[in-house]
Amino acid sequence: MPHFNSTQIQLASRPEGWPTHENFQTVQATHGDLLEGQVRVRNEFISVDPYMRGRMDDVRSYVAPYALGETITGGAIGRVIESAAHDVPVGAVVLHQHGWADAVQADAGTFTVVPEVPGLPLSLRLHILGMTGLTAYVGLTTIAGLREGDTVFVSGAAGAVGTAVGQIAKLLGAKRVIGSAGSDEKVALLTQKYGYDAAFNYKDGDIRGQLAQAAPDGIDVYFDNVGGDHLEAALAVFNDGGRAALCGAISSYNATEPSPGPDNMANIITRALTLQGFTLASYLHLAPEFSEKMTAWFAAGRIAYDETIVDGFENTVDAFLDMMRGANTGKMLVRV
């Protein structure tokens, strides 16, 4: 078989503070002959996610930092165009973690074949039906121990994870779900489309006051995508025995100085709170359980979603930067 070319985006230098285009480089790769067991995949959608910012720093974390001069890895979905693996035929749709590339050549074992369902956009496998949805589900259930009748607060609620959290919380019996978002349009979407009972714009300031007003009876569960002031506000209104699933801290990802933590940490003791950070890698065994529930909810028309799709692989870095600035509603994706 002939050689095969792909275009990839690599980390060229580590960002200090907000990343810029200079931190990335686009390279052409020529792949060798297709070996036994390998496939070639043309990507259709590429995921850009907040956690990727963390991997651009050379700090200890649950996932290793991106190496300089290597392709940015992450979720993507594509279609097999050549195959030397008998169980992954040409035309199959595959999910994978090879990341920011227009095409990939690799062992078939690094791809997961997913069924094509009529009327179901492939892109959903990268969010509400995929890792994003699973993140929301695991955080609410295994980490925060959501119970029927709980009041739930979600920060960054109009993002990919946040829109899933609110809906799943309601479907699992939450009494009241409150969300924060960074624009009035997003706030409106939360209550009109995503079933949030109350929502506020954190850019209006006084997060603590706005949350207290939205949660007159306190909160039992906090799903944190933001950190910083949002966590402090949550600690201020937690009911006794409250539980926080700490999933992300986008407010600090681009900070160049450490920022002080909540000034009311003592509430963790006096209200017997639990704060638990989590990373999806430890909970992938819950994917089948999640998939069964989410597929049923989805089929029943009980799940809404948004995608902010950027066209063109060459716009991947812009898509990532815009997502970090909150330009997306729901999931930010690149259509290759």
Place this chain on the structure above:
Amino acid sequence: MPHFNSTQIQLASRPEGWPTHENFQTVQATHGDLLEGQVRVRNEFISVDPYMRGRMDDVRSYVAPYALGETITGGAIGRVIESAAHDVPVGAVVLHQHGWADAVQADAGTFTVVPEVPGLPLSLRLHILGMTGLTAYVGLTTIAGLREGDTVFVSGAAGAVGTAVGQIAKLLGAKRVIGSAGSDEKVALLTQKYGYDAAFNYKDGDIRGQLAQAAPDGIDVYFDNVGGDHLEAALAVFNDGGRAALCGAISSYNATEPSPGPDNMANIITRALTLQGFTLASYLHLAPEFSEKMTAWFAAGRIAYDETIVDGFENTVDAFLDMMRGANTGKMLVRV
């Protein structure tokens, strides 16, 4: 039966910052006839504890604030001097929560009769064999999920709870136990008497650096009695999956301004940490399990303890204030 007098110490006003003698008042109470089911108890030892400072503020907490003009309640142990309750005879030793008084008259049901064991000082029922020991045990086991081979860090390790935590951790299989204390004498005691593998004086500063040096392989469990800088230092050296039992935050109890939290809260996510605050009231059902283990350890000579005993009921407020300043090693008690 004749009337009966007692002397009690009450909260006269709410402290702002460090309490002073002006915040307390000593009153004489005259009790009425001894009614059926009541006993009169002369206290032998009274407990002064850090958590009491929290109760002097009028803020929401797991225990209600002390009311102004009411006796400060808390642990005490005494002997029955008159009884109108058939199951609590004169001479019985009783534990109770009636607090800062030289004597008490109340329903027998508010007292717990404890056996007198030759060679076992009564005062131990107020600490290593009582609530203090149970606090250490619950925090390590149920809250922090201590596992064999864990490295454990304990802040305020020379206090009543801390001296118990280090020993219990070792007895339950911890590989390495590290403690902080506020004087070189206490630091020496931790390693020489209490089985700590390493200890440092937090008043020397650079808590984060000192802890990192004492824990070259990181920590798995943190038992927090102090909060503030200590929690920040723990977050910096936690291994993945680490667990913190937040028991006290004595560093902030007398603060008049909220103090900023740790500047490395993001580690909770990237290392999948769990921080859990707890209050003993929810775990009293573990007292029999604890008591069985501690009694056996104690009988086997495997438990050391210290008491800092202040003589004279009239010195109770001083004992409390000195304890808040760290003047005690081990348990601070008042001998009535």
